Amino acid sequence: MSFGRLITAMVTPFDENLNIDWEATARLIDYLIDEQKSDSLVVSGTTGESPTLSDEEKVELFRFAAKHAAGRCKIIAGTGSNETAHSIQLTRKAEEAGVDGILLVAPYYNKPSQEGIYQHFRVIAEATSLPVILYNVPSRTIVSISTETTLRLAQIPNIVATKECASLSQMIEIVSGAPEGFVVYSGDDAVTLPTLSVGGFGIISVASHLIGAKMKSMIQAYLEGRVNDAKEINEECYPFFNGLFNCPNPVPNPVAVKYALSLVGMPVGGVRLPLVPVEDGEAAFLQKLIEKR
Template sequence: MSIFTGSCVALVTPFKDGKVDFESFHKLIDWQIEKKTDAILIAGTTGETSTLTDDEHLALLRDAGKYINGRVPFVAGTGSNDTAYSIMLSQEAEKAGADACLIINPYYNKSTQRGIIAHITAIANAITIPVIIYNVPSRTGMNISVATIKELSKIPNVAAVKEASGDISQVTEIARVCGNDIDIYSGNDDHVLPIMAVGGKGVISVSANIIPEDMHELVASFMAGDIERARELQFKTNLVNLAMFYETNPIPVKTAMGLMGLDSGEMRLPLIEMEEANKAKLTADLKTYGLL
């Protein structure tokens, strides 16, 4: 049930006057597809999903299904620390035409490894489209273990894991233990090449919001056997990849998009404008990269 190979942009959500700006949302989708992005994630962490109202979240997923319209795979962010709520979002995403759902393990209440298995199993069993497990301990406070991912990989529609633990040893073990039972996507833009080297299929990317072609080419080069070109692009893109975390994501990427003339809109509290010293560093990096 492979969902995509390549670079999936974790798209920002543009806000204007406190509301979702669907006109800008459509422009960003069109630009991403034009610039060779291989898939689009809507309402992920970078999309400020934690501050979307229920109506906004559902409206984004429904609008994305209609507007993307099969041009590239559409991944819906439907994770929550409330299993029943995540089931509802995932079912609505499937109705909206999503090709897969991205499911985070419970944050704040956290659960145990057995609880994570029960949580993701319940969601996967409630839908027919593929599930991508999202492991990001820095956000959830709980790492999903290799053994847990192995157990979840037995579920027919649990198709992939987005690995953002930052632990290459763990990713290598997932690849060794799970083999072809689950696809691996890098959740960190600076780890794309190392993860592909152990069998990963690509990346779910923050940086692709501003450098979609380079992130696409990084993966495509590796898959075509041009390891040297992939290495060059990993080193090149790391200037941007690291800059995207000068402050909490998505503050830097929305700031960068604004500087580049891409209408990413406002940030929503509790996220605020980037500090001037960090913005100056970011601006310098964008200039060095050739984006300004």
């Protein structure tokens, strides 16, 4: 199954009481599909504030997104945790909810060995018929899925891709050693174009909430051999790639994106503690950034 080249790691809309806002969620899904040209959506990933969503909320979100998307894009459920048994349980519930695939983050905090990481992903993949995307983000999890472990996991039939936030050199190594059908996504918007240039497949994006259509045109230009066009579009996109995460101080993904969405007429509510809303300086920076969209 192909999840497409542009996947958005979707924020989770909240109402004034910080409960999931289902009307806003429906509007956001439509907007990301119709206006920002997302091929797939990750729900309940890090950008979706998964650490503060209950299992019940996650399953309800999986079911709602799959039903509302109605085949217009693929829905990928974030079901990873640092407890293997818990991830298996949540993955099975996601499958029952009708999603198209799952995203599994490397097990965080308990710092398993590479063998432990391999066994963690192996048993979860074997517990589902859904396609699995690995998620390597050592800046958040401390541990990194090594190239060797990734390529070993790529031999498991339903492990079909990895989202890499480690390094471009590791992406190159994975691309060169991966079996046919296993693909590499960047998890860093700023290296979308370099990822394509070394044989990567696409991007699991945050900036696509705001400039997804432009990113899609950049990807298409590169694939069609219009490299100079792709380079020019990348230069237009780069202030957003950089600015959303350094505005003027680094802030977590959902905080800046949710505020930016409110500025473009797509309100999605606030964030749950321990995240806090943008401060005045960050808000002013984002307002100027959005004016350039």
